[in-house]
Amino acid sequence: MKRLVTDLIHHAYQPPGGFEAPQPGVFKASTVIFPSVAAMRSREWKDKSAYTYGLHGTPTSYQLEERLCTLEGGLQCLLVPSGLAAIALVALSVLRSGDEVLLPDNAYGPNKSLVEGELMHWGITHQYYDPMDPQDLEAQISSRTKLVWLEAAGSCTLEFPDLVTMLRICKQRKVLSALDNTWGAGLAFKPFDLLPDESPALGVDISIHALTKYPSGGGDVLMGSVITRDPGLHMRLKLTHMRLGLGVGMNDVEAILRSLPSMALRYQAHDEAARTLAKWADTQPEFVQVLHPAIPGSPGHLHWKRLCVNAVGGAAGLFSVMLDGRFSRDQADAFCDALRLFKLGYSWGGPMSLVVPYELDHMRTNWPAHLEKGTLVRFSVGLEAVQDLQGDIEQALRVLR
Structure with a gap:
């Protein structure tokens, strides 16, 4: 039994080289063995x-x-x-x-x-x-x-x-x-x-x-x-x-x-969906401002256009809206709670769409002149059908109407 345990740890077999596959091998180690x-x-x-x-x-x-x-x-x-x-x-x-x-x-x-x-x-x-x-x-x-x-x-x-x-x-x-x-x-x-x-x-x-x-x-x-x-x-x-x-x-x-x-393909899909939703959101009266670099009038749009307009995708999958200041923080929270496909959660870049409300006056030294007054809500657009995501925001807006 002692010899068996030793042989299992110090086994002589070495697999042949030359193996190649689409994904590289996974080498996990704390200790690395030296020959001398x-x-x-x-x-x-x-x-x-x-x-x-x-x-x-x-x-x-x-x-x-x-x-x-x-x-x-x-x-x-x-x-x-x-x-x-x-x-x-x-x-x-x-x-x-x-x-x-x-x-x-x-x-x-x-x-x-x-x-x-x-x-x-x-x-x-x-x-x-x-x-x-x-x-x-x-x-x-x-x-x-x-x-x-x-x-x-x-x-x-x-x-x-x-x-x-x-x-x-x-x-x-x-x-x-x-x-x-x-x-x-x-x-x-x-x-x-x-x-x-x-x-x-x-x-x-x-x-x-x-x-x-x-x-x-x-x-x-x-x-x-x-x-x-x-x-x-x-x-x-x-x-x-x-x-x-x-x-x-x-x-x-x-x-x-x-x-x-698949990153470039996913990035482009996030980008296209976010632009579609941001442009639609810009037509909704409850949102006094839509923040997305690819939208004309969004802060820094021309700087974005200078560097990114010819890139792959070029605008990621995020956009933010400023809810009209007439809505209270509780109403803004109720709007976010009413969303069904957009889940409440931090981070972004995954397949699931996310939403987070922010209290911007606690995040900045001063309220920026280029931002309207209101409650900021950030959307991270996932890989769901964009029509479904637009419908989700539309139904959630009913709590404000």
């Missing part, structure tokens, strides 16, 4: 030339990292457990006590919580700038500013900023720029090649992506990525990544690898 002490001492994981420990990568995670670089146009990629972890990794890598970070006032809420909580406690200050006013961004950059966050489109209110002008300001002031590219997903525009005809091409320094959304596509995986082109910046991020012990499960990596081939 010399190999153990000489292997290097930082350049992906070898494997040393499961936390630093396996053939499966290397595959996803390389494919994501192709998707977004970067050269180096790191995987982390969530989109928020990607944001935190950037902050912990490039900011030190005494530094300052600037964020758009429409930034992703947990990013604001991070700077107002942990970063502030560590002596890192922050300021919020008007996402629709590049001059406000420029005015707030100081000698202490080490990082500028950008979002396109803005979280919840979906304004599309003048990314080109903002990036030129960051380059001129020699401040690192980091873009939350979850909405664009590498499909609406290329974050490292916003103006590819320029030499060098105008692009961000860092792109983070919540792979939880469109790359996963199933609403069942949490993961994030941090992508760069600069080798020195990538190594700075990679060493912080290593020191924090950030890792992802290979079964989750497998799920995203399986979904990536």
Whole structure:
């Protein structure tokens, strides 16, 4: 029996090489076996030339990292457990006590919580700038500013900023720029090649992506990525990544690898349905404003058109409406509760449509001049028939009529 147990652990069989299939194999490991002490001492994981420990990568995670670089146009990629972890990794890598970070006032809420909580406690200050006013961004950059966050489109209110002008300001002031590219997903525009005809091409320094959304596509995986082109910046991020012990499960990596081939098709389907619903919503009297970058008159529409109009899809699957201010918060909640196909839930990018009401006056430093007064409701359009989704919103509007 003792010999049997040993043989089961140290079995001599090795499968033959040369196996190839549409999906790459799933290699899960904490321990990686070395053939010799010399190999153990000489292997290097930082350049992906070898494997040393499961936390630093396996053939499966290397595959996803390389494919994501192709998707977004970067050269180096790191995987982390969530989109928020990607944001935190950037902050912990490039900011030190005494530094300052600037964020758009429409930034992703947990990013604001991070700077107002942990970063502030560590002596890192922050300021919020008007996402629709590049001059406000420029005015707030100081000698202490080490990082500028950008979002396109803005979280919840979906304004599309003048990314080109903002990036030129960051380059001129020699401040690192980091873009939350979850909405664009590498499909609406290329974050490292916003103006590819320029030499060098105008692009961000860092792109983070919540792979939880469109790359996963199933609403069942949490993961994030941090992508760069600069080798020195990538190594700075990679060493912080290593020191924090950030890792992802290979079964989750497998799920995203399986979904990536259909991502562009799904993104386009979400986009087309969201545009159809947003245009229809713009005709409903209960909605005093519809926020969607592809709709003329929506904040930043011309900036979106400049960068995204020729892309695959180009506008994601989100749109928001501002319910007329005459409706109370309870009435807005009743409207959301009355929806049947749109389920109440956070996140987006999956097959099921979602809805969330927001109290915008608690999310912004000031009420933006480009937004009407009312209650904000954000719709994430899934893959259901668009006629059914429109009917769902129509029947829910009855509670307001």
